[in-house]
Amino acid sequence: MVKHSFTMPISAFELSNSRLPRPSHNGESSSPDEFSALLPTSARSANHHYISPREVTEVCVRLRLMLDEIIPIEIKETRISRPGSTSIITPAVVETALAAADGDRRACIVFALLTVKMWYGKLERRELCDADLYSLKAEACAMIAKRIIEEEQDQDFLFKEMLCRRFSLIVDNEVTDARNALELAVDIHSLTVIGSSGYQKCISWIWHGWIVPSPVRPSEYVSYTDVAVPDFWTHFNPDRIKTPLYQNGLQLAFSIVYLALYTGAVNTANPGGNFDPVEGLLYVFTLGFLFDEIVKFYHIGIYYFSFWSVFNDTLYGLLIVSFVFRIIALSVPDNSSARHSNDVLAYQFLAFCAPLMWSRLLLFLDMQKFFGAMLVVVKELMKESVVFFVLLIIIMIGFLQAFVGLDSADGYLDTGAMSISYMVRSVLQSPEFEPFEMFAPPFGALLNYIFTFVVSVLLLNILIALFNSAYEKVYDNAVDEFLALFAQKTLRFVRAPDENVFVPPLNLIEIFGLILPFEWWMPKHRYARLNDYVMTVVYSPVLVLISAYEVYVAGCILRNRASGEEDDDTQDEWEYPEIESEVGASDWLERVREASPHADLDPATYEIRQLKKQVDELTAVIAALKQDLGGGKKRAESTTTGGDTENEIENETETLLDVDSNSRSSE
Incomplete structure (x- = not known):
């Protein structure tokens, strides 16, 4: 390979082909690897060594045995998380961990460490007597993985092999589903690994579409080869819609339009009960979002449900209920009381959705640190409040049964609904005492006092303490929590890559215009071409903006490569x-x-x-002095020719005595 010099002119075509050598920053000669591009010129899958599930499991077992030897007893957590040479995670420990995945198995080391961390997490929850010890070992696994990620010099190997490559394990003599280190770190919520610089840089490249799922094997990741090509039509490709950055932007734009349609529909009631265009588009958008939720649940299963999925499903459910009442209203004759009542009820359900509709925007603002951290806080508060509500429901059922029993003692049940209402008011810090004074005295009033005390003094203070601990836990790691949220959102776009991305409500075009009429009988290559044509037409206004933006980014990358900097470097x-x-x-x-x-x-x-x-x-x-004295003595003993040895020793002794006497007299 002929080396190019930076002093000679080089064309944009050569730069875009990623053949520009990287300069050496330490003054040494460039290695052959520096002539290869950071982003390869082919989208084909890398020819890497196959690592079997058994080999990955063996590496995990080696690491677990190593951690058991390194941390045999409980120590301070700061000795693990402390940076520098004072930590027990020394360079020798990191090298030993790398040796566990010797040879061609080095790519699975981060995945194996995260797997061992997951194992220790299970032991921590199961064996409570040694929970603190297992927690320390789990944190040590994460810290070693972070050191390995940050010390890896080959960025291409780090991204595509260590972080993005999927591996499987053997559990109960069965091979598990393949996952990569990026996904596993998010699944087990390893903030230490997620917060590492190499991990976040890889996530950032996936977010901007510089690393994409392979078109040949969607489970693998390759580099986007045209990232440095400053040609508009090269980037005018519907496949670029799969980029998480652009998908998030489209979802945000459609959500703003959705909110505008809702505002127009809820503020312009139709007395006649007929649909207007704004309300019709609102329900079309809702249908698209609902189909998207159903498809995701079908492919992912029960694990798809999260705080935001339940939030969205509740909103869509209320809107569908409103739509059903509107249909019922249209099915009855005009100017009838049934039509009017159903129409009013439909608009009441529609208005009831306003807080959920506006709060839904926060789902797309989580890329900002403030909103992202606050959303994490809200999610943690919801989790912590589950304990409070479980206790509250159990206590309320017990007291409600007591009130119902007191009420039915005389053979009549007439205060059950009143008891439930007063108990709810007590929970909301508005207790009622007078109605219970004459209710089965003295038991009714006594039970009411006890219930109010338990709820107002005990349970609500427990809830406040839980909220406080959750808030502090999140805000002590606010940056890492935000990075974890960003990683989770990025991987959600690419974890189950769709061949054709139609952002809701455009998925209705895919369902009713492509899948139902064509997919079941058309050959795959023709159906894929038809999808490309449809996506190009549908997304053409967006693709113009994307192409212009990526041409600008390509120019920045070319300037960075011309100066020998990284592609994503900014001065x-x-x-x-x-x-x-x-x-x-x-x-x-x-x-x-x-x-x-x-x-x-x-x-x-x-x-x-x-x-x-x-x-x-x-x-x-x-x-050194001992060696010199020993050498002089040996030389004196070995001198046996050319004179009398004893006379020489006497002469040396007399000389030393003279020197000693002279020194004493001078003193």
């Missing part, structure tokens, strides 16, 4: 390469290193290490 206002090189050539950095306070060490450890270094130097000097 900040404080970066001056010429001045930095001049300062680096001076003695300024040496003076800084001498004045460095050694932040990775505490002062006592630093002083002990300095003392140890001095002791080692003194030991070396003493050893």
